[in-house]
Amino acid sequence: MKPAHRFVLVLITAPNLKTARALARVALEARLIACANLVPRVESHYWWQGRLERGAEVLLVLKTTRARLAALEKLVLARHPYDTPEFLVLPLHAGAERYLAWLAASV
Numbered sequence: 001m002k003p004a005h006r007f008v009l010v011l012i013t014a015p016n017l018k019t020a021r022a023l024a025r026v027a028l029e030a031r032l033i034a035c036a037n038l039v040p041r042v043e044s045h046y047w048w049q050g051r052l053e054r055g056a057e058v059l060l061v062l063k064t065t066r067a068r069l070a071a072l073e074k075l076v077l078a079r080h081p082y083d084t085p086e087f088l089v090l091p092l093h094a095g096a097e098r099y100l101a102w103l104a105a106s107v
Contacts, residue, residue: 004092004100008069010062011088012076013044019081020058026079027062032072034106037061068107 010033014020017040024036039059046053064072073087095103 001094002097002100004095006066007092007103008064008066009090012060013057013086017058020060031107032068033062033064034103035063063103065107
């Protein structure tokens with residue numbers, strides 16, 4: 001294991017696979033992420049505008065560097081259909097050395 005403090009995971013939800021794929025593709029083409037995992041059929045329960053809501057969404061798990069976060073957030077907020085899209089950043093503590101080298105080389 002190697003320290004991975006310069007890397008992060010970003011969580012985003014999208015309304016459907018088409019939107020999730022488009023967000024992943026544009027972020028990959030801009031070299032803002034190394035990888036996007038799309039997890040379909042996530043059932044979300046949440047408060048929105050004072051009401052309890054429920055809906056099916058797709059969860060995107062994006063792998064990137066801290067250096068690319070601001071540009072990634074700007075891109076997602078500009079292209080996401082939600083008024084208030086989820087954009088959560090999880091720091092990484094450690095990871096496999098070869099994987100982290102690949103991640104760094106890919107963004």
